[in-house]
Amino acid sequence: NDTLLVDLLTPALAAFLKQCPDIRLDVLLSNQSLNLSKRDADVAIRATDHPPETLVGRRAARIAWALYGRASDFTEAGTIEIGHLWEHRWVSLGEQFTGLKAVRYLAQHVAAERIVYKVNTVLGLAEAVEAGIGIGFLPCFIADTKPGLTRLAAPDPGFSADLWLLTHPDLRHSPRVRLFLDFIAVELGRMKPLIEGSLAMSPRGTVADAPPSDAT
Template structure:
């Protein structure tokens, strides 16, 4: 019988298309992925992946093994979810994936309250923008600013993040919109709703800089680098920033919570879900008035 861990490495290579991509997703080094893949092919005495200079291509047998391995993986995760759901009340580790801006600027402020109320639950919070898989246990609960689409998930809308335009109170063009320069996202955000909203407002006015994360936009706006589109909950209370009026549509993004349907009644998962629902609902800036 072959080693299941080697199958897990094979799945990562098949999904990312490269050894380096698999290494990043598994948080190991490139050599470990290569060694595990070679070990699997040695165990079954069959080539599964053709290693090309810039990518890894599945062989015909590799494609079929991928399909079977995905079924094995789903079965393993189903067992894990079942065991977690039947665990004794309010104990164990729960992983939460949420957008970095919500983690760093909102959720961490409430973790002490959660811990005091649920001392047996270890909450592991990861700030990330990628769409993690609940089925593959990449997270137990997710918060997202776009509606999660995984078919096995149970989804609930919690509230709304509204956005506005902000600049430093010392920005030299604060009261001259024609001279505004904008802080935008980089090329990786083409098509993202926040970027499209900001670029529509900017029009033909210049882009001062491009930054890939919202906290960078906040710091740059504070420093007077230009006008930024920022979440109101993040910028309205900042003493160094001034909200500025603009011509254009209001913009907001909904906050969605999702959990795998197998885990929604698990006591420790339920505790995290109730915590998220409570802290968002109690913050008036997230109120959904639309």
């Protein structure tokens, strides 16, 4: 989707094309899974804990999510009691994203009237938090690069999802597909600390202070 493309993949794709100028890339963005068996695409880059058994590939990283707020709204030093935030204004992704663990958790634990803003893109969600509309859960690889945001809690492992590089078994030995997968795997490996949420400064609190999560 656009989140992975804008914040992670575009620099890696640019580096790949610089190294391999004879290769052309046709990038398709979709929140729906394309059918690699029907050759809708040669390679899929997906955030999922359950990649299709019909595809082969490798896990590049584990995408971390954490709770963020606008930095200017949380300027006091010291630990924030996460329990005090449940009455805060919240922002969330829409119902079409209930497959995401963080979205389900928010719907289960925050009163509906406190969720004042919903949007159907993760980039739009990050912009909403940065604008001060409310606090919300965001992927660390987006939020930790924005000076206007601050972590309010450590990444919750229960919200994480694997990032996979996948292709059809018939293409796994294609020289160009193999070259692309190997290159992108190395580039994402360099960004792994950012993707997995280990680059940010120590958070103010932990999600462990919140009501127990039953996200699965």
